[in-house]
């Protein structure tokens with residue numbers, strides 16, 4: 001296929017964007033009292049309002065036309081059918097199979113993957129039960145009180161984000177920790193407070209070769225064996241989650257203590273697999289299944305709904321609208337829930353590793369922007385830090401506001417204040433404040449006309465800044481599952497429109513290779529490889545100063 005920006009649908013959108021300049025959302029709302037109702041939808045416990053966007057019915061028709069032109073519906077079917085759509089790695093993309101609660105057969109090369117998926121879920125359930133009931137004992141016979149997940153990237157961010165998000169559901173008596181960074185401080189500070197006799201490590205790595213994870217795993221192993229005085233202790237204190245049984249065995253973890261997943265699960269889409277074990281340990285296996293159910297409900301919606309009603313497809317297409325036509329370079333995720341604090345970081349990987357690509361599936365260089373920079377922090381904290389730029393800066397930053405209607409914490413009027421702030425922000429971003437309004441407000445407050453005149457431009461807001469609001473009644477395992485799947489499919493939609501492969505990540509390889517070379521040089525104390533002058537100088541200085 002030629003580049004998507006050569007299609008008539010794209011050209012029509014570009015012209016349409018030009019025509020929409022000068023149209024303010026305020027006017028769109030004023031013209032159409034049904035706008036909020038028309039441009040919102042509800043699926044799997046999520047209510048999504050996408051009316052505060054710089055778009056009209058015609059925009060949506062054109063975007064849907066673009067989705068049809070790139071055969072988005074066909075690609076959705078191909079993913080769900082287990083086709084090897086990750087062509088650079090010759091892999092299917094089947095995180096949806098991991099949460100396929102209908103158990104509908106999903107075939108990869110003619111073989112149904114569901115029996116394997118269900119078998120590992122069984123294994124997880126048994127393991128969780130044994131650990132929770134105290135049947136699983138440490139080497140010296142003590143029950144497990146602390147679980148340390150050692151993993152990085154997709155083998156860390158997902159379970160960490162979900163464990164934090166579901167804090168109100170945590171079971172008593174078992175604490176879950178996450179160690180990811182190769183910086184020694186991470187593991188040292190974590191282990192400092194733990195009792196080896198009561199600690200279980202999960203070494204989580206799809207490849208079981210990742211430097212950071214292997215380094216931390218070896219450090220944990222040494223710590224344990226030194227404390228318990230016997231190599232045999234490892235079998236009682238280490239589990240592995242991986243696709244690579246050989247490497248797990250080579251590390252010294254009994255493959256009986258290994259949970260598998262498959263090459264058709266991308267690391268950043270793996271929390272639904274045994275990589276989610278820390279979640280099941282933190283909140284119980286039933287809750288983990290509810291998480292899967294929530295995601296499955298969103299999957300079914302994405303698989304079956306027509307594009308015009310598909311919330312993930314619509315959000316994806318609206319994202320394309322801003323990235324490619326408004327040239328917005330970033331996208332903010334703003335959860336109004338403190339326990340969703342890792343949600344932006346999680347989808348930073350989810351989105352940026354998936355759609356941070358500059359060639360099409362066919363290897364052609366794109367001539368349009370692809371994945372935006374994804375970032376964010378929970379509200380209301382962000383309001384007092386970076387929202388200024390979203391309101392009055394020179395960049396257009398589409399933002400998602402994620403808001404639970406009820407809190408798990410019934411404390412005074414905190415939650416009403418949280419809600420009020422969330423809605424006020426999106427209203428302010430949309431409406432803005434005209435120069436005249438700013439002037440009149442100051443005059444009404446008794447300010448001298450000359451000063452009001454001088455200050456008005458500073459206190460004027462253009463508004464017309466786009467936001468999506470996602471409401472959930474409460475953050476539960478189910479609604480969280482649906483929310484994560486919503487974003488996963490949004491990312492998929494965008495990758496299809498841009499014609500890129502969202503499921504590989506070759507961009508992280510080069511740095512890894514060079515790190516290997518440099519590590520050898522640092523270990524040997526001599527710079528021997530060819531480096532640019534800056535790197536060579538930095539390495540020399542490092543060696544001198546550390547000598």
Ligand SMILES: O=P(O)(O)OC[C@H]1O[C@H](O)[C@H](O)[C@@H](O)[C@@H]1O
Nearest residue numbers: 153154155205206207210267508
């Ligand atoms: O699970 P692992 O094989 O250890 O990989 C951990 C992470 O490292 C890689 O560098 C990739 O960029 C990530 O997609 C992956 O999630």
